[in-house]
Amino acid sequence: MINIAVLGYGTIGSGVVEVLGINGESIKKRAGDQINIKYILDLREFPGDPIMEKLVHSIDVILDDPEINIVVEVMGGVEPAYTFVKQALLRGKSVVTSNKELVAKHGAELLDLAKERNLNFLFEASVGGGIPIIRPLNQSLTADEIVEITGILNGTTNYILSKMSEDGLDFDTALANAQKMGYAERNPAADVEGHDACRKIAILSSLAFGMQVDFEDIYTEGITKITDTDIKYAKVLGARIKLFASSIRGNDSHVHAMVAPVLIKANHPLFSVNDVFNGIFVRGNVIGDVMFYGSGAGKLPTASAVVADVVDAAKHIGKNIWTIWSSKKLELTDINQVQHRFLIRVAGEIEKAKAEANKLFGEVEEVMVPEITGEYAFITGSITEQEMKEKKEFLDGVVSIIRVRF
Amino acid sequence: MINIAVLGYGTIGSGVVEVLGINGESIKKRAGDQINIKYILDLREFPGDPIMEKLVHSIDVILDDPEINIVVEVMGGVEPAYTFVKQALLRGKSVVTSNKELVAKHGAELLDLAKERNLNFLFEASVGGGIPIIRPLNQSLTADEIVEITGILNGTTNYILSKMSEDGLDFDTALANAQKMGYAERNPAADVEGHDACRKIAILSSLAFGMQVDFEDIYTEGITKITDTDIKYAKVLGARIKLFASSIRGNDSHVHAMVAPVLIKANHPLFSVNDVFNGIFVRGNVIGDVMFYGSGAGKLPTASAVVADVVDAAKHIGKNIWTIWSSKKLELTDINQVQHRFLIRVAGEIEKAKAEANKLFGEVEEVMVPEITGEYAFITGSITEQEMKEKKEFLDGVVSIIRVRF
Numbered sequence: 001m002i003n004i005a006v007l008g009y010g011t012i013g014s015g016v017v018e019v020l021g022i023n024g025e026s027i028k029k030r031a032g033d034q035i036n037i038k039y040i041l042d043l044r045e046f047p048g049d050p051i052m053e054k055l056v057h058s059i060d061v062i063l064d065d066p067e068i069n070i071v072v073e074v075m076g077g078v079e080p081a082y083t084f085v086k087q088a089l090l091r092g093k094s095v096v097t098s099n100k101e102l103v104a105k106h107g108a109e110l111l112d113l114a115k116e117r118n119l120n121f122l123f124e125a126s127v128g129g130g131i132p133i134i135r136p137l138n139q140s141l142t143a144d145e146i147v148e149i150t151g152i153l154n155g156t157t158n159y160i161l162s163k164m165s166e167d168g169l170d171f172d173t174a175l176a177n178a179q180k181m182g183y184a185e186r187n188p189a190a191d192v193e194g195h196d197a198c199r200k201i202a203i204l205s206s207l208a209f210g211m212q213v214d215f216e217d218i219y220t221e222g223i224t225k226i227t228d229t230d231i232k233y234a235k236v237l238g239a240r241i242k243l244f245a246s247s248i249r250g251n252d253s254h255v256h257a258m259v260a261p262v263l264i265k266a267n268h269p270l271f272s273v274n275d276v277f278n279g280i281f282v283r284g285n286v287i288g289d290v291m292f293y294g295s296g297a298g299k300l301p302t303a304s305a306v307v308a309d310v311v312d313a314a315k316h317i318g319k320n321i322w323t324i325w326s327s328k329k330l331e332l333t334d335i336n337q338v339q340h341r342f343l344i345r346v347a348g349e350i351e352k353a354k355a356e357a358n359k360l361f362g363e364v365e366e367v368m369v370p371e372i373t374g375e376y377a378f379i380t381g382s383i384t385e386q387e388m389k390e391k392k393e394f395l396d397g398v399v400s401i402i403r404v405r406f
Numbered sequence: 407m408i409n410i411a412v413l414g415y416g417t418i419g420s421g422v423v424e425v426l427g428i429n430g431e432s433i434k435k436r437a438g439d440q441i442n443i444k445y446i447l448d449l450r451e452f453p454g455d456p457i458m459e460k461l462v463h464s465i466d467v468i469l470d471d472p473e474i475n476i477v478v479e480v481m482g483g484v485e486p487a488y489t490f491v492k493q494a495l496l497r498g499k500s501v502v503t504s505n506k507e508l509v510a511k512h513g514a515e516l517l518d519l520a521k522e523r524n525l526n527f528l529f530e531a532s533v534g535g536g537i538p539i540i541r542p543l544n545q546s547l548t549a550d551e552i553v554e555i556t557g558i559l560n561g562t563t564n565y566i567l568s569k570m571s572e573d574g575l576d577f578d579t580a581l582a583n584a585q586k587m588g589y590a591e592r593n594p595a596a597d598v599e600g601h602d603a604c605r606k607i608a609i610l611s612s613l614a615f616g617m618q619v620d621f622e623d624i625y626t627e628g629i630t631k632i633t634d635t636d637i638k639y640a641k642v643l644g645a646r647i648k649l650f651a652s653s654i655r656g657n658d659s660h661v662h663a664m665v666a667p668v669l670i671k672a673n674h675p676l677f678s679v680n681d682v683f684n685g686i687f688v689r690g691n692v693i694g695d696v697m698f699y700g701s702g703a704g705k706l707p708t709a710s711a712v713v714a715d716v717v718d719a720a721k722h723i724g725k726n727i728w729t730i731w732s733s734k735k736l737e738l739t740d741i742n743q744v745q746h747r748f749l750i751r752v753a754g755e756i757e758k759a760k761a762e763a764n765k766l767f768g769e770v771e772e773v774m775v776p777e778i779t780g781e782y783a784f785i786t787g788s789i790t791e792q793e794m795k796e797k798k799e800f801l802d803g804v805v806s807i808i809r810v811r812f
Contacts, residue, residue: 018692019549019692022691022692023549023550023551023691023692026551027548027549029616029730030548030728030730031548032728124546130693130694130696131696132538132542132546132547132696135541135542135545135546136538136541136542136546139541139545139714139718140530140538140541140542140711140714141538141710141714142433142436142437142713142714142717142718143425143429143433143709143710143711143712143713143714143716143717144429144710144714145429145432210435266678269678269699271678272672272675272677272678284710285428285429286424286425286428286429286706286707286709286710287536287700287701287706287707287710287711288536288700288701288704288706288707289700289701290536290537290538290698290699290700290701291697291698291699291700292696292697292698292699293675293696293697293698293699294693294694294695294696294697295693295694295695295696298694300692300693300694301692301693301694303549303692304547304549304550304690304692304693305546305549305693306549307548307549308545308546308547308548308549308550310549311548311549312545312548315728319725322436322438322721324435324436
């Protein structure tokens with residue numbers, strides 16, 4: 001019997017209990033042993049819930065119990081999760097977590113701690129919910145140099161953008177909708193400002209390139225400025241607007257990373273990733289393009305990934321699963337040097353705007369939406385972010401600027 | 407240093423040499439040791455090729471060399487691959503293979519042999535080329551009961567169907583096209599008759615359900631009967647025709663499996679898998695829907711998967727990676743009991759055909775393509791294959807019948 005403790009009895013914690021209940025028999029077969037939840041740590045009480053008999057309020061009960069082999073941290077947030085997880089590793093327990101903040105900030109250190117002690121620190125559920133992506137990156141794409149990793153990593157923003165596109169809603173209505181459906185928090189900033197996606201791409205980039213990518217270094221732009229008018233332009237172009245979290249290694253081996261809304265067309269593998277689904281696109285120098293798709297959040301899908309990690313930890317007691325993520329910092333390319341095409345909308349008299357655009361950007365691709373008047377929209381050639389910034393200063397009445405990935 | 411031998415210097419064999427050449431440094435880091443190709447087995451000579459110094463013509467040189475830890479079998483076909491692989495395992499060498507015929511037929515036995523000897527038998531490249539699917543099934547989806555696994559597993563037929571759809575080609579022209587592009591063999595039967603996809607879904611089903619699924623038991627229908635007229639009906643429906651290889655566990659826990667062309671709509675995750683790409687859709691009882699996408703064939707993508715398995719074998723010398731695939735046979739549900747909707751085209755006078763269809767199938771959904779006359783087409787409700795067979799006997803002038811997945 002493998003005894004585990006679950007830290008946090010929220011959505012994911014209760015999902016873990018549920019998954020072990022539903023699929024206990026087949027999980028036992030795969031883990032080679034029965035997985036038993038011995039403790040659940042939570043400050044709250046849950047009167048009437050059968051888990052009450054396992055409930056403890058102090059981490060020490062868990063840390064002090066030599067029977068506990070694996071600790072499952074599903075509390076979220078950096079503290080006290082970090083302290084608890086570090087203590088667990090120091091006390092000889094493997095750790096499984098779904099906590100992206102913790103992994104983005106302390107992943108390298110906690111992996112090292114685990115390795116030194118022949119333990120494991122596993123975090124499949126921290127990115128892409130149920131989608132297998134961490135393990136494939138670590139164990140399947142080992143023959144490749146990763147050239148690009150780009151994900152739709154936040155279900156809330158993808159849902160909002162999908163609804164704006166499908167139902168013609170404006171941002172506020174789509175957000176309110178997402179909140180009503182339980183897909184967005186009351187305070188949606190972490191999602192809509194791109195911070196959630198930023199932490200997730202930091203984790204994926206660290207694994208893909210084997211070095212520490214600090215999330216604070218990643219240029220991050222959310223979707224709050226996207227309007228229903230932008231969506232109309234996307235439609236005319238046969239494109240969609242998606243919040244991309246992206247890391248790309250250039251020819252000079254330098255990596256740039258960013259989170260921002262982009263326009264993509266149907267030939268991009270992430271084009272069909274809609275609603276609350278997530279998708280992760282990986283390009284390797286020999287494998288070419290691969291893509292992983294599934295539920296990026298939700299109680300059971302996320303719990304499925306957590307429990308799969310528990311199974312892996314149970315199969316590897318006393319043996320570290322090697323993960324290459326050095327604490328050495330990867331210096332990202334200055335975002336100002338990165339090239340994109342841009343869709344620019346300018347309010348005002350069309351002929352004047354057109355003349356200005358041509359003067360500043362040379363030959364541009366005009367985009368016209370029949371029902372929209374009083375503005376001029378165009379797509380630039382490939383220019384650096386720096387050039388963009390400089391040139392837009394000379395452009396009167398800029399309404400919106402969106403990066404174009406086609 | 408880990409010494410390996412490569413059996414077969416064809417497309418994939420030379421790809422393995424190339425991948426180890428291109429990415430040798432990072433592969434060494436991931437494997438924890440240098441991977442060295444000591445021998446290449448092939449009956450042919452390759453004058454002028456630097457691999458000549460490693461070329462051997464007899465398997466015994468490899469089997470007798472205790473320095474060889476891992477044997478890479480990329481010859482294809484059941485024999486002599488089976489004999490060579492079995493001998494290698496009996497002589498204490500782990501085996502990596504890309505050979506779907508070998509794995510579909512002898513997978514369970516070879517896995518057992520490997521397990522008994524603390525060796526590994528790995529075959530990521532046998533299904534879906536470079537797409538990570540075997541390892542995710544074995545190690546990532548371990549918290550789930552798999553309910554369905556459906557793949558577009560053959561790039562050649564997917565290319566043909568895509569070209570028929572995009573360019574309005576008929577089957578023969580699209581096939582000739584595929585042959586000219588090098589995507590189809592001179593003798594295309596294994597691809598277009600569905601045999602290749604059948605072996606691959608047999609492997610995936612065996613892993614998903616943990617028991618032996620014999621490929622001979624899987625109902626298999628190719629794409630040779632699909633015409634450009636069928637494609638026109640698909641378009642009118644907003645659908646595409648895809649060759650699906652599918653295993654589904656019903657509510658009664660019985661599994662049915664089949665390879666056949668089906669009509670799907672844009673809401674299916676495999677809808678956008680076009681050209682030579684492959685996609686594999688998996689539904690689990692807790693994870694929900696996930697999908698894996700990438701190059702299903704090709705020299706470098708396939709070699710990438712082979713080399714990733716070599717890395718895994720190198721990291722697990724002396725330790726078996728547990729794979730659940732019992733040699734106990736899984737009895738599939740009789741295909742006649744399986745329910746589908748069907749698109750049926752009937753030649754002849756429309757009012758007569760319509761009356762007949764209504765008499766036999768009750769309420770049906772009519773499908774009309776403006777430029778097609780002299781035939782009547784309709785989609786049935788959900789009926790068993792048996793009912794379909796019986797009813798079509800009473801229907802005059804049936805032109806085509808295609809299963810519908812929406």
